[in-house]
Amino acid sequence: MKYFSTNNKDIRYSFKEAVIKGLAPDNGLFFPVSIPKLDDEFFQRLTELSLPEIGYEVAKLFVGDDISDSDLKKITKEVLNFPIPVVPIEDGVNTLELFHGPTCAFKDVGARFMSRCLSAFAKQDQEEVTILVATSGDTGSAVANGFLGVEGVKVIILYPAGKVSKIQEQQLTTMGQNITALEVDGTFDDCQALVKTAFGDADLNAELSLTSANSINIARLLPQSFYYFYAWAQLQPTDKKVVFSVPSGNYGNLTGGLLAKQMGLPIDSFIASANINKVVPDYLSSGKYEPKASVQTISNAMDVGAPSNFARMMELYQEKHFDIIKDVKGAWFSDKETQEAIADVYSRNKYILDPHGAVGYLGLKRYLNTEDEVGVFLETAHPAKFKDTVEKVLNIEIRVPDYLQECLGKEKKSILISKDFSEFKSFLLLK
Numbered sequence: 001m002k003y004f005s006t007n008n009k010d011i012r013y014s015f016k017e018a019v020i021k022g023l024a025p026d027n028g029l030f031f032p033v034s035i036p037k038l039d040d041e042f043f044q045r046l047t048e049l050s051l052p053e054i055g056y057e058v059a060k061l062f063v064g065d066d067i068s069d070s071d072l073k074k075i076t077k078e079v080l081n082f083p084i085p086v087v088p089i090e091d092g093v094n095t096l097e098l099f100h101g102p103t104c105a106f107k108d109v110g111a112r113f114m115s116r117c118l119s120a121f122a123k124q125d126q127e128e129v130t131i132l133v134a135t136s137g138d139t140g141s142a143v144a145n146g147f148l149g150v151e152g153v154k155v156i157i158l159y160p161a162g163k164v165s166k167i168q169e170q171q172l173t174t175m176g177q178n179i180t181a182l183e184v185d186g187t188f189d190d191c192q193a194l195v196k197t198a199f200g201d202a203d204l205n206a207e208l209s210l211t212s213a214n215s216i217n218i219a220r221l222l223p224q225s226f227y228y229f230y231a232w233a234q235l236q237p238t239d240k241k242v243v244f245s246v247p248s249g250n251y252g253n254l255t256g257g258l259l260a261k262q263m264g265l266p267i268d269s270f271i272a273s274a275n276i277n278k279v280v281p282d283y284l285s286s287g288k289y290e291p292k293a294s295v296q297t298i299s300n301a302m303d304v305g306a307p308s309n310f311a312r313m314m315e316l317y318q319e320k321h322f323d324i325i326k327d328v329k330g331a332w333f334s335d336k337e338t339q340e341a342i343a344d345v346y347s348r349n350k351y352i353l354d355p356h357g358a359v360g361y362l363g364l365k366r367y368l369n370t371e372d373e374v375g376v377f378l379e380t381a382h383p384a385k386f387k388d389t390v391e392k393v394l395n396i397e398i399r400v401p402d403y404l405q406e407c408l409g410k411e412k413k414s415i416l417i418s419k420d421f422s423e424f425k426s427f428l429l430l431k
């Protein structure tokens with residue numbers, strides 16, 4: 001499979017080139033020249049396949065010969081070694097629990113896959129790589145966890161000061177070794193802009209081999225399609241139409257689902273569920289895309305005002321608003337509605353939602369018609385990552401998984417920087 005940049009379709013790149021570069025030289029996102037279709041035989045076997053087997057069969061179509069079959073099988077087996085269950089919540093409503101990985105968020109799937117692809121390529125080329133990652137909470141720790149102690153790789157995490165939860169910040173800032181955390185005086189969008197500017201900077205590119213571990217990197221994005229197949233398989237047999245609600249910020253998770261649908265997975269529709277940072281729901285209702293400065297909410301990992309993957313969503317639908325709205329509906333919710341959903345679902349079902357999953361739940365409830373549809377909302381992080389918010393709403397104490405508990409006791413180490421690019425650049429050149 002070859003890739004082009006969403007800003008220029010004329011130049012072709014291999015999977016390996018796309019992964020190593022992260023972002024195309026013209027600042028576009030890498031995108032496959034065509035979306036491969038899975039055949040009938042695959043779908044007949046789907047309910048019998050394990051998650052690593054699904055991952056392998058899907059990934060193979062995108063990776064081609066850049067990674068050998070045996071290595072790719074090994075990678076998907078190692079990466080997808082934790083449960084991703086569909087759990088029934090109430091009539092017709094299920095959740096896909098994506099938080100059973102090492103850092104308790106869905107990012108573990110993509111970050112672990114990408115880290116192994118990059119390590120495989122780094123071994124071939126023996127070049128030191130600097131990974132830049134902007135995070136609004138969860139990507140940073142998943143990437144850091146995936147690359148901790150990996151020789152020849154340095155990870156620089158940029159996160160918005162004061163805008164991530166306490167546990168998320170501890171996860172980001174206590175790893176040490178080859179991981180450095182930069183606390184940026186700005187928003188997630190400022191962090192993401194610093195990273196994207198670095199990719200276009202000639203001095204930095206002359207000195208460093210930079211890549212991205214955000215979902216702008218195709219190796220981070222692609223694995224986010226695997227679990228839609230697995231979830232769909234877990235819902236079988238059903239004669240109902242399958243609908244997914246995806247709590248969204250940078251829209252990498254939803255793009256993974258849209259890819260799965262275009263590969264042939266019979267998903268009827270998606271709901272792009274957002275908090276007040278609702279540029280995509282607004283685009284779906286008006287046809288106008290107007291990025292805005294992000295606003296802080298209790299579902300902080302979704303506080304994104306200029307989502308990177310919007311360009312890929314447009315590519316998937318060839319910018320045809322009429323086509324995208326057939327597949328994707330938009331919804332957005334206030335913090336108050338999110339808190340009410342956490343309280344309501346707990347009181348009726350004894351299920352503890354995290355604020356992001358709660359937004360997904362609300363989106364599903366807004367549109368789901370249980371007569372002929374079955375719905376799944378993605379539970380993207382463990383509620384303990386947002387302990388203070390959730391405990392305040394429910395008035396109960398939440399058990400914190402051991403891994404998260406461990407980082408609470410460690411010393412925070414971060415470097416405060418402004419959102420000024422020259423300061424970030426000097427830091428990278430001196431590093």
Ligand SMILES: Cc1ncc(COP(=O)(O)O)c(C=O)c1O
Binds near residue numbers: 106251357
């Ligand atoms: C817990 C959680 N939910 C939802 C999202 C939004 O996902 P995406 O950026 O892929 O839209 C994120 C961050 O990306 C997250 O960390």
Ligand SMILES: N[C@@H](CCOP(=O)(O)O)C(=O)O
Binds near residue numbers: 134137216
């Ligand atoms: N919500 C994310 C923001 C970055 O998203 P990505 O999927 O594009 O890496 C986070 O938690 O950091």
